[in-house]
Amino acid sequence: MPHSGDTKPERHIRRSARGPDRHAHLCWWYRDPAEFLVRAKEFLAEGLALGQRVRYLGPAGPDALAAALGEVDGMAAALDGGAVEVASPEPGSPSDPVVDPAGQVAAYAEATEEALAAGYTGLRVAADHTALARTPAQVAALLRHEHLVDRYSVDRPFAAMCAYDxxxxxxxxxxxxxxxxxxxxxxxxxxxxxxxxxxxxxxLGGELDLGCHDLLEALLAQLDPQPGGGEFVVYAPELTFIDHHGLLALADHARQRGATAVLRTACTGAARVVSALELPNVRVESIT
Incomplete structure (x- = not known):
């Protein structure tokens, strides 16, 4: 339930996979594989319209993946011309493969540069990662991978849609x-x-209340974002609510790394909580 004082809608919530953004990083959860296929087609068709090379990664064989994409207008020709690529796990791959976070992002970076050199405006990938998230070890590696992908896509023409069943x-x-x-x-x-x-x-964005503390602490530990110049700066223009436990989690992460947490947000309640409770090692800076 939204807390009083919330001022921003959840603009990050997607109803479709469309959106003219060469740097998109979208998570799509689904219950029916057919639903993901529909959204993947949307996402990849948008990439072609933007002049990107696009790639579809899924558990089915390459022929089945190509056939599924071929139903979209223009996809068959794009497949023949190299603007569309499909890939699936190699035969004999481990049943529970653990992604190499840095290695996979390096591969995406190389593929992005190859796409640019070939005259495309970037690279866009739609991937079903369900098989990479079935064990705790897989999830831990995949969380780090997703964060590195996100960092890469901020300033490079790479977009990704990551799907989970x-x-x-x-x-x-x-x-x-x-x-x-x-x-x-x-x-x-x-x-x-x-x-x-x-x-x-x-x-940081969204709402951080009592039910989120364990997840926030776990993600901070897994992703391990680092401070700079003695400050752990958290940019939060779309933060709608954070309680004192959430603020303490940010402060503890910073303290353990010899820094002060600095939360930059338009959420006015955060500053009031820090002041009223005199929370240590955290400062709130207002942004508009």
Whole structure:
């Protein structure tokens, strides 16, 4: 339930996968694979319209993936011309593969540069990551991977749509993975992702109340955003509510790294909480 004083709508909530953004990083959870396919087609068709090379990654074989995309106007020709690529796990791959966060982002960076050199405006990927999130070890690696992807896409022409089957993974796992994306089709959840402005360690949005503390602390530990110049700057233009436990979690993360937490937000309640309770090691700076 929204708290009194909320002023911003949840603009990050997506009803479709469309949106003219060469830097999008979207999380899409689904119950029916057919639903994801519809949204993946939207997302990739938008990329073609923007002049990007697009890639579809899924559990089916390459021929099945290509056939599914071929139903979209212009996709068949784009597949033949190299503007559309499809990929699936190699035969004999481990049943529970653990993603290499830095290695995978480096591969995306290389593919993005290849797309630019070939005359495209960037790279756009729609990927079903369900098979990469079935065990705790997989989820831990995937959270780090998603954060690195997010950091890369802030200033490079790379966009990604990451899909997860909630019927196979469960609500808790999907909640973790959704939270590290700036955009999602899942309402009512805070987001902790790469900052979209210089000088900030991380960006925070949504509502942080009593039910979010454990997840916030876990994500801070997993992603480990670092302070700079003695300050752990959290940019939060779309933060609608944060209680003192959330503020203390930010302060503790900063303190453990020898820094002061600085929350830059338009959420006026945050400053009042810090002042009233005299919370240590955290400062709130107002933005508009």
């Amino acid at each position: 909630i019927t196979r993974l469960g609500d808790d796992t999907v909640a973790q993975l959704t939270a590290v994306h700036p955009d999602t089709n899942r309402p009512g959840q805070f987001r902790l992702h790469a900052a979209q402005v210089p000088g900030a360690a991380v960006q």
